[in-house]
Amino acid sequence: MDEWEVIRFLHLIGMAFFVGGQLMLAVVVVPALRGQDRELVRAAARRFGIGSGVALAVIVATGAMMASHYHLWSESKLQAKLGLLVLVFVLTGLHTVTPYTRAISIAVLLTSIAIVWFGVALSY
Numbered sequence: 001m002d003e004w005e006v007i008r009f010l011h012l013i014g015m016a017f018f019v020g021g022q023l024m025l026a027v028v029v030v031p032a033l034r035g036q037d038r039e040l041v042r043a044a045a046r047r048f049g050i051g052s053g054v055a056l057a058v059i060v061a062t063g064a065m066m067a068s069h070y071h072l073w074s075e076s077k078l079q080a081k082l083g084l085l086v087l088v089f090v091l092t093g094l095h096t097v098t099p100y101t102r103a104i105s106i107a108v109l110l111t112s113i114a115i116v117w118f119g120v121a122l123s124y
Contacts, residue, residue: 011062081118
């Protein structure tokens with residue numbers, strides 16, 4: 001195993017946490033806690049938010065390393081992925097300010113899934 005396999009592994013773990021966590025919150029946690037004390041959902045989201053911040057830092061750092069190593073900066077797929085990543089940051093900031101906006105939550109999730117799609121396309 002070389003260092004680039006480790007970097008790619010960390011990138012994928014970061015994405016799995018970020019996107020998988022969103023799916024878990026949207027499909028399991030929020031529906032299960034609907035109608036209960038909002039503080040339960042808020043606490044779960046806050047803990048996920050901390051982990052998401054770490055995951056996004058890992059994703060950005062490892063992604064930049066791989067884009068440089070594999071000379072991908074001029075690839076249109078990477079440019080699209082980066083544009084969507086900026087959108088995720090903007091939407092996440094909006095969601096932090098307006099935490100009960102379901103549309104923003106869904107937009108972050110769908111944008112994150114699109115980023116995974118472009119990542120898979122880049123890997124070929």
